Amino acid sequence: MKTQRPITRDDEHVVLKFRPRTSACPPGRREESGDQARTSPAANDLSRYARPGDEPDDFRHRMLANIAAFAFAVALTAIGIWLAMSIADLRKTQDCVLMGRHDCARISGLPRG
Template sequence: MKSQRPVVTDDEHRVLKFRPRTMAQPPGQKGEPSDIRQEANDLSRYERNREEPDDFRHRMLANMAAFAFTVALTAIGIWLAMSIADLRKTQDCVLMGRRDCARIASPHS
């Protein structure tokens, strides 16, 4: 049996030359001197003024809220994983045809 391959001609293949960019300025920033672009990349505009006092109370409250949220999210994740594992055990027990799969809590005397 012959394998069917498409007929390939030389017109379908073309090698393109890689031309590195030689422009002094990136596109979109034409006409801007380099010192203005340097200022645009400087992060000092995001710094706080030294005269403004830090609000440590607000920062600590925000940190405590973030910590409480992380702990709650972790606890919910652990509870969910344990619930899924317990459900899987019960489902495996039922699928094996056993009849004593349900847990019966015994009173502590």
């Protein structure tokens, strides 16, 4: 049996040369000057994010924001736990019904006796 090989031409194969990335010249921040790409000194300057020294720290606002974030995290955790327990309970009930049993549903509010 004859094996089939794809027909290839020499002009389809091209070798690409990749230059390694360095932290000195990120892809989006290049300024061409001759053969070397350089970053501007303002790109690495973090002083624009610093707060002025004469501005007082608003401790009360920061604490209220922290309390609100903590309350939101606690609420999300509680909702997640409730949802997981509800899904587990529904799964148990569904498994019971699929087995053909008739006493699967919980009846609350009826007197025992």
